[in-house]
Amino acid sequence: MIAATPMAQQANHALPTGFQLDEYRIERQLSLGGFSIVYLATDAQGKEVAIKEYLPNSLALRGEGEICPTITPEHLPAFRYGMKCFFEEGRALARLSHPNVIRVLNFFRANETVYMVMEYEHGRTLQEFVQKNRPAITENFMRNVFTRLLNGLREVHSHKLLHLDLKPSNIYMRNDHTPLLIDFGAARQTLAADTPMLKPMYTPGFASPEHYQQRELLGPWSDIYSVGASMYACLAGSAPQAADTRLDKDQLIPAMVRWEHEYSDQLLETIDWCLSLNHLYRPQSVFALQKALTEPVLPRPAKREAGWIGQIVGKLKKKTASK
Amino acid sequence: MKFTIFQESRRGRRANNEDRLGYCYSRDALLMVVADGMGGHYYGEIAAQIAVQTLTGAFQREALPQLQDPFLFLQKAISNAHSAIRDYSSEQRLNDSPRTTVVACIVQDNVAYWAHAGDSRLYLMRDGRMLARTRDHSRVQLLIDQGAISEAQATSHPERNRIWSCLGGEQAPEIEFSRKTPLENGDVLVLCSDGVWGPMPGELMAMSLKDANLMQAVPMLLSQAEVRAGTHADNLSMIAVRWEDSYFDQTTSAVSTKTMPIDAITTHLDQFGRNPAYKSELTDDEIERAIAEINHAIQKFSK
Numbered sequence: 360m361i362a363a364t365p366m367a368q369q370a371n372h373a374l375p376t377g378f379q380l381d382e383y384r385i386e387r388q389l390s391l392g393g394f395s396i397v398y399l400a401t402d403a404q405g406k407e408v409a410i411k412e413y414l415p416n417s418l419a420l421r422g423e424g425e426i427c428p429t430i431t432p433e434h435l436p437a438f439r440y441g442m443k444c445f446f447e448e449g450r451a452l453a454r455l456s457h458p459n460v461i462r463v464l465n466f467f468r469a470n471e472t473v474y475m476v477m478e479y480e481h482g483r484t485l486q487e488f489v490q491k492n493r494p495a496i497t498e499n500f501m502r503n504v505f506t507r508l509l510n511g512l513r514e515v516h517s518h519k520l521l522h523l524d525l526k527p528s529n530i531y532m533r534n535d536h537t538p539l540l541i542d543f544g545a546a547r548q549t550l551a552a553d554t555p556m557l558k559p560m561y562t563p564g565f566a567s568p569e570h571y572q573q574r575e576l577l578g579p580w581s582d583i584y585s586v587g588a589s590m591y592a593c594l595a596g597s598a599p600q601a602a603d604t605r606l607d608k609d610q611l612i613p614a615m616v617r618w619e620h621e622y623s624d625q626l627l628e629t630i631d632w633c634l635s636l637n638h639l640y641r642p643q644s645v646f647a648l649q650k651a652l653t654e655p656v657l658p659r660p661a662k663r664e665a666g667w668i669g670q671i672v673g674k675l676k677k678k679t680a681s682k
Numbered sequence: 683m684k685f686t687i688f689q690e691s692r693r694g695r696r697a698n699n700e701d702r703l704g705y706c707y708s709r710d711a712l713l714m715v716v717a718d719g720m721g722g723h724y725y726g727e728i729a730a731q732i733a734v735q736t737l738t739g740a741f742q743r744e745a746l747p748q749l750q751d752p753f754l755f756l757q758k759a760i761s762n763a764h765s766a767i768r769d770y771s772s773e774q775r776l777n778d779s780p781r782t783t784v785v786a787c788i789v790q791d792n793v794a795y796w797a798h799a800g801d802s803r804l805y806l807m808r809d810g811r812m813l814a815r816t817r818d819h820s821r822v823q824l825l826i827d828q829g830a831i832s833e834a835q836a837t838s839h840p841e842r843n844r845i846w847s848c849l850g851g852e853q854a855p856e857i858e859f860s861r862k863t864p865l866e867n868g869d870v871l872v873l874c875s876d877g878v879w880g881p882m883p884g885e886l887m888a889m890s891l892k893d894a895n896l897m898q899a900v901p902m903l904l905s906q907a908e909v910r911a912g913t914h915a916d917n918l919s920m921i922a923v924r925w926e927d928s929y930f931d932q933t934t935s936a937v938s939t940k941t942m943p944i945d946a947i948t949t950h951l952d953q954f955g956r957n958p959a960y961k962s963e964l965t966d967d968e969i970e971r972a973i974a975e976i977n978h979a980i981q982k983f984s985k
């Protein structure tokens with residue numbers, strides 16, 4: 360028998376606008392994730408900051424009009440354990456001071472949970488940017504954005520940290536098109552591999568094969584796979600085939616094939632290089648990858664026809680135009 | 683046919699996992715099954731295993747590539763599974779025949795057909811909401827239907843595990859069938875055992891699965907259910923499928939069966955992973971220290 364059941368909203372409620380949180384005033388909610396809420400707030404000097412509130416949906420519920428989340432005694436151990444993971448993100452970021460890595464300003468405890476205060480950045484995620492500005496994804500854009508982003512990643516790696524969750528939605532684009540790394544939530548992975556509620560979460564399409572199979576092989580090359588996948592996604596507009604299914608049957612069309620003549624061979628080869636399934640065949644360091652991305656593009660014969668899809672689209676357009 | 687599917691089963695806090703699950707598909711039809719076994723001495727898992735194997739076996743023989751009559755198929759296969767469990771227990775001379783619930787669903791021509799006996803559930807989610815679900819064959823469900831107790835009271839009711847229909851018992855199972863239910867692009871079907879739905883409201887599952895990547899969302903939901911259930915966590919099993927018939931981009935992990943030969947069948951039964959219990963909590967002191975340490979690092983590295 361089928362029965363429709365009434366809906367009850369279960370998502371967490373954000374703190375209200377105007378709420379005085381420690382020395383900050385909440386302006387509005389920026390995002391709601393499964394693990395946290397991000398707010399725009401202002402500090403005592405009126406400067407804008409972004410504040411990430413630890414609030415795992417499954418363990419802590421904040422109803423409408425409430426300030427402190429309800430955490431039942433049975434969930435408290437898991438809630439506290441997850442907090443450790445949130446601290447890991449804070450620890451990782453606190454040690455990094457780099458123009459291409461989001462800056463942490465403060466960390467504090469309130470409302471029975473914890474908060475991470477970050478520099479507020481004007482912009483949007485690379486994912487949003489790509490979706491809204493497809494024509495802007497030129498050869499130069501790709502090289503500029505990723506070379507700078509790699510500066511940030513180099514800094515991460517030089518602190519013996521791995522990001523492990525690089526993807527366009529965790530890369531932030533300032534309005535001046537400089538990229539920065541946000542969301543080091545995956546730092547929790549190392550720690551969380553053995554807790555059920557915080558099981559390592561990798562994003563299919565962006566996570567390297569090692570993420571799925573042999574986690575002891577994780578290294579800078581794993582983040583490099585994710586950089587390659589992110590570059591691929593910028594061109595494709597969607598995530599590439601996930602590494603685990605590629606291991607089964609690799610159906611990923613190489614960038615070289617898919618965008619030949621639209622971007623330089625050298626850029627496309629570099630993307631394919633990063634996306635090698637075998638970690639040993641990828642660039643082994645961010646530096647090696649950066650070198651490939653900053654090498655001058657070889658002069659190429661005058662632009663030929665776009666790929667076959669481009670040709671068909673071109674023809675269709677002409678037809679409708681002539682009507 | 684185009685869909686994304688993911689399944690996972692966990693032991694929870696129980697000594698062993700008596701849930702079994704599996705799916706298989708041909709070019710034109712998909713079958714999913716979840717069975718939750720009961721009975722001492724590991725026989726519960728055998729009953730569940732027999733149920734899943736009987737259904738997937740029948741599917742492999744009959745879905746070539748379509749089933750003639752999906753409801754008839756479900757009815758026959760579930761009855762056969764019941765008989766197979768009875769046969770097994772008489773061969774083994776078991777006094778107390780092992781039993782199992784079953785919930786099974788066929789999708790063919792973009793229409794879903796499901797059937798169940800016991801308290802393993804099927805949910806149909808659309809746009810982040812629960813559109814339909816099976817009614818448990820349990821005492822508490824009867825009490826709820828009579829208005830004697832509320833849904834909320836049911837979750838802690840001492841008799842919540844008592845079911846009046848199952849496979850393998852003295853009496854033949856009462857099998858309840860759905861209607862033919864046309865699917866829309868983006869619909870999510872969830873089959874799960876009570877270890878999942880007990881601690882996890884269906885609304886929450888529906889929201890979490892909306893537009894989510896199933897490979898991430900299913901493990902996350904299981905983890906959440908496990909945490910919510912705490913030390914009493916039962917075995918947890920879940921299969922979720924997102925129907926994506928007109929989904930365009932082929933570079934996702936979606937399964938496209940168009941290129942499969944007519945007689946090919948792909949079957950996935952689950953292997954059982956072990957799940958270490960999570961580590962101990964933080965004390966108030968440790969929290970204060972962690973915060974102080976992070977703030978110290980912020981000061982030190984900000985120059």
Ligand SMILES: Nc1ncnc2c1ncn2[C@@H]1O[C@H](COP(=O)(O)OP(=O)(O)OP(=O)(O)O)[C@@H](O)[C@H]1O
Pocket residue numbers: 389390391392393394395397409461477478479480481483484528529541542543544
């Ligand atoms: N410092 C910041 N400045 C401006 N916007 C930010 C900042 N930090 C986060 N955001 C916004 O909030 C969104 C979510 O942030 P983030 O990726 O850190 O969290 P999340 O993915 O929800 O995290 P989690 O996985 O921990 O739940 C970002 O996509 C971005 O739009």
Ligand SMILES: [Mg+2]
Pocket residue numbers: 528529542
């Ligand atoms: Mg994020």
